[in-house]
Amino acid sequence: MPQPTVATMDKIVSLCKRRGFIFPASEIYGGIANTYDYGHYGVLLKNNVVAEWWKAMIQERDDIVALDSAIIQHPRTWEASGHLAGFTDPLVDCRTCKMRFRADHLGELQCGKRPSKHPGEDAACDLTEAREFNLMFETTIGPVKDAGSTVFLRPETAQGIFLDFKQVLQFARRKPPFGIAQVGKSFRNEITPGNFIFRTLEFEQMEMEYFVPPAEALNWYEHWLHERFEWYVRLGIERNRLRLRAHDPDELSHYSSGTSDVEYLFPIGWSELEGIANRGDFDLTQHAKHSGERLEYHDTQTGERYVPHVIEPAAGVGRSVLAFLCDAYDEDEIGGEKRTVLRLHPALAPVKVAVLPLLRKDGQPELARHVYEALRRRMKAEYDDGGAIGRRYRRQDEIGTPFAVTIDHQSLEDRTVTVRDRDTLQQERVAIDALAGHLQARLDPVAV
């Protein structure tokens, strides 16, 4: 049986706050419903996750192009996509505790009065019948709020891709199979958000729509299941804490003829990290019908015409960040002292190297700054001369910095430094002139 890491959600939340990765938004006003801000290291980590996704989609392939579409689209988009009618969750109210719950998640939720029980389990619980609640956030365009001015914040980035299908086909001169990838914010008025950044009201998605000839859909679906699963493994997630779970027929979204989730063994149990769906020709057909545009592929050489089928891997940035944090979190002991360490993959680590003068005298800080300034042109580096060396190592371990370079009295004599490895704790002496190359080779052996 795979085990979750030693991380608990409380430990992750507290580390994120302590080190300024992620913390509640609007805190000076008491916070706002499951909304979080990313601080310095959080932004660096999140950017690295997104960069690795783009790398896998764009840099390492030549069949996918990038897009950045608008958050507010024409309201008819959501009519055509089925979101207006069907993007709902079943909601129940409890007349006793006055709390609201997602009817299909009762088994994971706590009763408002007796948290050891699930809603509906206690004799005092008095739940209403479930009613459908649309998750889209509504707003208006222009100064007057009338029926024609209602628009929606997108609940997924995918629809912007379908609206631009024709543009991309023409301007990027593509032919199926090809994909359009996009990263951006989405918004869902979730009934029961929670578990830190696992489920929030606004969140970033990394979505790619892969357009294929209909007969090839099943093969490409299998291809993307494999690719996306292995992406997490390549970035350091323990293989046995990941699994693929195919949706049961009654779980499938209105558009899907097959969906599997990549699930991760979070501290809250196995939960969805990413969904990979075989959307068929649902979206292009719907938008063609509602817009009157022909959304199909026409091969001018063979005369062939068809509406491509779509395979969609859809991942959440925040959920991935949470999974990477949970998986990297570890506690060990050095010389009888407890240490918290994030064993993040070097590509994801917010800072790649810390440069630390052993003492704040004898020319050590000056040489350390010189080394730091040379390194920071090549990789994200941090200079720190505040406090005992052990404390400074601990600080870097907690934010997942793979290497610490220490400048000591010997460095001034022979221009060598020590390089400390976050995971093995081994220290190696390296010449300053060879330092950048040495670190780069260890951070990314493939690139050198």
Ligand code: ATP
């Ligand atoms: P769930 O079943 O958890 O509500 P979903 O199946 O509705 O998720 P999708 O519509 O498939 O999610 O969205 C793709 C990905 O976007 C999810 O796998 C998840 O990583 C992310 N995601 C969706 N909703 C949220 C949310 N409210 N907060 C954070 N991430 C989210």
